[in-house]
Amino acid sequence: MEAVALAAVLFAFGDLPAAMGWTGEVLLGPAPHVFVPVGPVGVSFGGETMPSFRVRALSGPTHVWLDLPPPALRLGMGRALGPVLLACVWEPRGVVLSWEIPLSPRYSVFGALGREVFLGMRGRLPGAWFGGVIRGGELSLWCGFYF
Amino acid sequence: MVRILFLAALVLAGPPVLGWELRIAFTGDLHVALDGLAALEPYLRDADLVLDAGDTWEDLYRLTGLAAALRITRWMEEVGYDAKVLGNHDAYLGPALVELLRGTGFPVVATNVRGIPGIAPWALLERRGVRILILGFLGPKPNVYFPYPLWPKAAVLDPAATAREALGEAPEHDVLIVLAHMELPDAVALARAVPECDLLVLGHDHLFLEEPVWAGGVPIVEAGHRAQAVGLVTLGPEGLVDYELVRTGTTTGAGIGSLLPVVALALLFLLASAGE
Numbered sequence: 001m002e003a004v005a006l007a008a009v010l011f012a013f014g015d016l017p018a019a020m021g022w023t024g025e026v027l028l029g030p031a032p033h034v035f036v037p038v039g040p041v042g043v044s045f046g047g048e049t050m051p052s053f054r055v056r057a058l059s060g061p062t063h064v065w066l067d068l069p070p071p072a073l074r075l076g077m078g079r080a081l082g083p084v085l086l087a088c089v090w091e092p093r094g095v096v097l098s099w100e101i102p103l104s105p106r107y108s109v110f111g112a113l114g115r116e117v118f119l120g121m122r123g124r125l126p127g128a129w130f131g132g133v134i135r136g137g138e139l140s141l142w143c144g145f146y147f
Numbered sequence: 148m149v150r151i152l153f154l155a156a157l158v159l160a161g162p163p164v165l166g167w168e169l170r171i172a173f174t175g176d177l178h179v180a181l182d183g184l185a186a187l188e189p190y191l192r193d194a195d196l197v198l199d200a201g202d203t204w205e206d207l208y209r210l211t212g213l214a215a216a217l218r219i220t221r222w223m224e225e226v227g228y229d230a231k232v233l234g235n236h237d238a239y240l241g242p243a244l245v246e247l248l249r250g251t252g253f254p255v256v257a258t259n260v261r262g263i264p265g266i267a268p269w270a271l272l273e274r275r276g277v278r279i280l281i282l283g284f285l286g287p288k289p290n291v292y293f294p295y296p297l298w299p300k301a302a303v304l305d306p307a308a309t310a311r312e313a314l315g316e317a318p319e320h321d322v323l324i325v326l327a328h329m330e331l332p333d334a335v336a337l338a339r340a341v342p343e344c345d346l347l348v349l350g351h352d353h354l355f356l357e358e359p360v361w362a363g364g365v366p367i368v369e370a371g372h373r374a375q376a377v378g379l380v381t382l383g384p385e386g387l388v389d390y391e392l393v394r395t396g397t398t399t400g401a402g403i404g405s406l407l408p409v410v411a412l413a414l415l416f417l418l419a420s421a422g423e
Contacts, residue, residue, distance in 0.1 A: 017299040022242045025299075060241030061205055062212060080239040082207060083292045100296045104289055105303065108296055124295065126262055126302040146299040 003030035006140060008047035010133060011035065012067065012074060013098045013112040014120055016085040020063045020078050022056060029142035047072060063087070167275050168388060169322070171380040175200030175350035176372035178236065179215040183374025183397035184222055190377045190393060191226045195274045199223070200350025200369065201234025201328035204247065213243050224252040230270045232283030232326035233257040234350060235293050256283030256326060259309035262301035271318050280320035282313055284337060286329025291351065307340035322382060324348065331360065331367070338362035345386055357392050366390065373399040
């Protein structure tokens with residue numbers, strides 16, 4: 001169950017490439033997760049709520065999205081500030097600042113600050129990534145495939 | 148009688164071919180500087196070919212939105228832009244860029260970019276009977292600041308290698324123009340790798356090049372940023388005939404102080420976090 005919660009956190013706050021790039025993704029790791037965008041609505045499977053929905057309100061350069069239903073209720077607003085992705089995600093329990101900083105075309109660090117805190121690093125290829133996330137002092141390894 | 152026949156033959160043969168001249172006007176790094184566009188118009192409307200060197204649709208200093216990008220696109224269509232290259236700031240639009248590209252009335256060229264729907268590998272135009280091939284390149288290095296996480300399926304390939312590959316596949320042409328969005332040293336390297344290029348129009352580093360920079364036999368030109376200048380080039384069969392950089396007198400308010408909205412947002416977040 002803890003792994004499912006971790007997948008939900010990663011999807012909610014650590015997956016800005018999918019949230020802002022609005023691309024489908026299969027996430028593999030301690031708990032699998034799938035996100036399928038169809039037009040302005042995306043469906044995700046694998047979090048605490050089965051399934052949950054993500055509605056895209058603005059597709060850029062300022063990105064706004066809404067996750068439904070509770071307990072996955074969240075409102076996200078993000079922007080690419082240069083190559084850095086930055087997003088403020090509000091949910092009833094508090095606010096989280098999510099970020100991703102590319103160190104090179106192949107590597108980036110990402111994480112969250114605020115109510116939820118974690119740090120991750122990923123290596124990227126076009127269409128795929130692999131990396132690790134440290135949350136609560138524990139490391140988990142993940143890979144994702146975009147479609 | 149012989150004289151009359153000779154004159155008749157001369158008239159029927161039409162005017163002798165004296166060569167051709169193409170007048171090209173170009174801008175670069177407009178960064179949705181809507182206030183300065185009117186000053187560019189007279190120069191652009193007079194040209195045979197109107198080009199842009201990228202970073203048209205977003206300004207990080209002012210955090211501009213999609214509405215401004217749409218406005219400048221409509222203006223570019225109305226003035227008669229023929230092609231532009233994708234800039235890194237254009238890519239900051241994210242998925243909105245794909246929607247924008249669907250409705251843009253001129254090709255957005257990025258020969259070395261894969262995975263962004265709607266961009267063209269090249270454009271072939273004909274003006275005054277001259278076939279013009281236009282290739283576009285985005286710098287692949289980190290200092291071009293392409294937002295890779297925002298385009299998880301995209302790849303920016305090596306410009307020189309992709310140029311050689313594209314020229315092997317591209318249709319026949321009389322003139323080759325490269326639009327490049329990268330730093331000047333990278334543009335020089337690209338020009339040396341594509342010596343058959345007749346003109347390289349550069350954007351990204353906001354240089355006001357009063358004279359062309361020559362890389363081998365390839366002239367590199369650049370017209371500043373934010374509608375403060377327009378470049379005017381005349382090309383002929385032998386290459387560059389004339390180049391002039393015209394300052395429009397437009398000034399820009401962009402500077403470090405313009406980042407205040409971002410700083411204010413960050414402070415707001417910190418205060419909200421502290422409150423919890």
